[in-house]
Amino acid sequence: MSAEYDLECLDVSKNFGGVRAVEDVSFKIPKGSFFSILGPSGCGKTTLMRMIAGFEDPTRGDIYIKRKSVLNTAPNKRNVKMVFQHLALFPMMNVFENIAYGLRCRGETAGEIERKVKDVLERIALPDVGGREIHQLSGGQKQRIAIARCMVLDPDVLLLDEPLGALDLKLREAMKIELKLLQHQFDTTFIYITHDQSEALVMSDNVAIMNEGRFEQVGAPQELYHDPKTAFVAGFVGDNNHWTGKINQVIGDRLDLVTETGLSMTGHLRGNAAAAAGGNLTLFVRPEFITTRKVEDGTSEKISSDDNCLTGKIDSLLFNGANSRILVRGPGQELIEADIVLTGGTDDLRPGDPVRLSWPREQTMCFLA
Amino acid sequence: MKKDITRLSFILLFAPFALWIILLIILPHIGMVIISLREKVAPRIYEFSFANYVDFMQEPIYWNTLLRTGSMSLLVTVLALIIGFPIAYYIAKIAGKRSKGALFLLCLIPLWVSDLIRAFGWILLLRETGVVSTALQKTGLVSQPIEFLYNDATVIMGLVYTVILFMIVPLVSTLDGMDDAMVEAGYNLGGNGSTVLRRIIIPYAMPGIVSGCIVVFMLTAGSYLTPILLGGKNSSWFTEQIYEQFISRYNWESGAAFGFLLLFFTSIVVWLGLKLSGQTLSSTVAKS
Numbered sequence A: 001m002s003a004e005y006d007l008e009c010l011d012v013s014k015n016f017g018g019v020r021a022v023e024d025v026s027f028k029i030p031k032g033s034f035f036s037i038l039g040p041s042g043c044g045k046t047t048l049m050r051m052i053a054g055f056e057d058p059t060r061g062d063i064y065i066k067r068k069s070v071l072n073t074a075p076n077k078r079n080v081k082m083v084f085q086h087l088a089l090f091p092m093m094n095v096f097e098n099i100a101y102g103l104r105c106r107g108e109t110a111g112e113i114e115r116k117v118k119d120v121l122e123r124i125a126l127p128d129v130g131g132r133e134i135h136q137l138s139g140g141q142k143q144r145i146a147i148a149r150c151m152v153l154d155p156d157v158l159l160l161d162e163p164l165g166a167l168d169l170k171l172r173e174a175m176k177i178e179l180k181l182l183q184h185q186f187d188t189t190f191i192y193i194t195h196d197q198s199e200a201l202v203m204s205d206n207v208a209i210m211n212e213g214r215f216e217q218v219g220a221p222q223e224l225y226h227d228p229k230t231a232f233v234a235g236f237v238g239d240n241n242h243w244t245g246k247i248n249q250v251i252g253d254r255l256d257l258v259t260e261t262g263l264s265m266t267g268h269l270r271g272n273a274a275a276a277a278g279g280n281l282t283l284f285v286r287p288e289f290i291t292t293r294k295v296e297d298g299t300s301e302k303i304s305s306d307d308n309c310l311t312g313k314i315d316s317l318l319f320n321g322a323n324s325r326i327l328v329r330g331p332g333q334e335l336i337e338a339d340i341v342l343t344g345g346t347d348d349l350r351p352g353d354p355v356r357l358s359w360p361r362e363q364t365m366c367f368l369a
Numbered sequence B: 001m002k003k004d005i006t007r008l009s010f011i012l013l014f015a016p017f018a019l020w021i022i023l024l025i026i027l028p029h030i031g032m033v034i035i036s037l038r039e040k041v042a043p044r045i046y047e048f049s050f051a052n053y054v055d056f057m058q059e060p061i062y063w064n065t066l067l068r069t070g071s072m073s074l075l076v077t078v079l080a081l082i083i084g085f086p087i088a089y090y091i092a093k094i095a096g097k098r099s100k101g102a103l104f105l106l107c108l109i110p111l112w113v114s115d116l117i118r119a120f121g122w123i124l125l126l127r128e129t130g131v132v133s134t135a136l137q138k139t140g141l142v143s144q145p146i147e148f149l150y151n152d153a154t155v156i157m158g159l160v161y162t163v164i165l166f167m168i169v170p171l172v173s174t175l176d177g178m179d180d181a182m183v184e185a186g187y188n189l190g191g192n193g194s195t196v197l198r199r200i201i202i203p204y205a206m207p208g209i210v211s212g213c214i215v216v217f218m219l220t221a222g223s224y225l226t227p228i229l230l231g232g233k234n235s236s237w238f239t240e241q242i243y244e245q246f247i248s249r250y251n252w253e254s255g256a257a258f259g260f261l262l263l264f265f266t267s268i269v270v271w272l273g274l275k276l277s278g279q280t281l282s283s284t285v286a287k288s
Ligand SMILES: Nc1ncnc2c1ncn2[C@@H]1O[C@H](COP(=O)(O)OP(=O)(O)O)[C@@H](O)[C@H]1O
Pocket: A016, A019, A020, A021, A039, A040, A041, A042, A043, A044, A045, A046, A047, A048
């Protein structure tokens, strides 16, 4: 049996007058997976989702749900359900009626409705809230009711438009895990829209990075993080030291380069373009790949010629438990971020210490500008 | 010290309001009730009695007029709601940001003209020698002049026109607060146009609907000029009866009783309406 796709978009575009909100987006989502669309705000994520739900018509392209084109299907006839950015629960109905609304629209019997609502409330672990009013629920509970209201209808695809945006940080962290668990439990295809990379990376099987209406790259979270195909993806996903520079020499996929601030480095060319000496580069180095050593007088360690090495002075220390970081003033006076481990002992790094930073060549991700 | 100042400023701010309520609302009504409860037994001699109310009960013309006024006012309220709701929905949800203000202003224009002038406007249009009648004759659709005035339909139309603004304003303000996503959610979950209207939009707009209806009903039942001018002498509007008792017959006692009965009757209708729609005064009129 060939892979089954719940949703396919083929060259979907949408223009609002002169504004190109979505441009030639194509993707397929396998059954039962958690797919995220990650991009800065205004890049067209909501527009894409509204086209899938049927609230906007694509200017070009086609959308297939379960292999059937839905372009001529009205929004209330499509079996995709949507969790809105501000949830859009119905304030004049209680929790039971909110969940029963879709079932009543379908014309199910009172007994069926009662059973299904009770069942879905149990699955989201809120069995006793049926009689409550919406304003009596906490933020996290509202969230789950909004999902239950969709899931009770057994949709082919569930669309979630930045549903955690309105929650406070702590609850957001908890809901990330909970959403993933709910998706497993219902075993339904989730399409999750967000501008928050950690939400996308933690929860998704696959992530699409969207920028200015286009998909830049689609892949598993690890792939996007470690093997970005474009400078935008490298810069948007994860933290980075970011430089611009020029190529001195090309040896295979090894580049010898010098940054605008005058640092000499070796790097690894990413993307599919061919590089030549003299070309302009954008380059990224992730703070966690930089090894930091205190420079002791007289000792000089040998490092492989492939690796990059800089010396500098610690400008400041950003303590954040396991995610602590230092800012190092390098030779070109620029600040370089590097992750470190602080043990609380006497040999911890301190502001003012001279340090040597090094990282492997492969971790200088270079893109032609 | 500070507390005293807040208290003082509260009293100063509240005083004109309290004066207004006491002098123009409570005192006249108390006076009216007192006057309505006395009977003239001889010139300048009055006695306490319910005679005015008994008169009202015993004369079918009086309570028929009251019932007629009530039912026509209800009809006007319903029509104003049916016509006003789509207009309000358009202004609040469909019109763009800029045209919204212009449309709202357009609705306000009739208020710049006095009641009297507006009614005369209708008369100019609708009388036997008026614009409509003449135009119909000119185009040959009818052979004789037609009198459009002095019937119930015209009175109702004129009243709807006069009061519809007071329906539109509260409706626009409640519908404005409704998140578009809620309507979309209604469709997304499988509802069709009528389900979304019945189960989402109308329940959401209920406070605005009820408060608009209350205002429109009270205004209509208490209106005087429009029914008289468009309905003529036979319009049988209850305010006309009150006017007649006070001014023509100089019978203040029964006029006061009628006035009080009108207030009592409309209050009962409003109370029933609130009970039936499951709303309270504070959740509707106070909100919009
Ligand atoms: N109804 C609309 N009319 C005109 N422009 C729109 C409309 N909806 C969205 N846009 C434009 O399309 C672009 C993408 O918007 P949107 O999909 O909401 O982005 P996102 O959800 O990623 O923040 C924005 O530039 C926005 O201004």
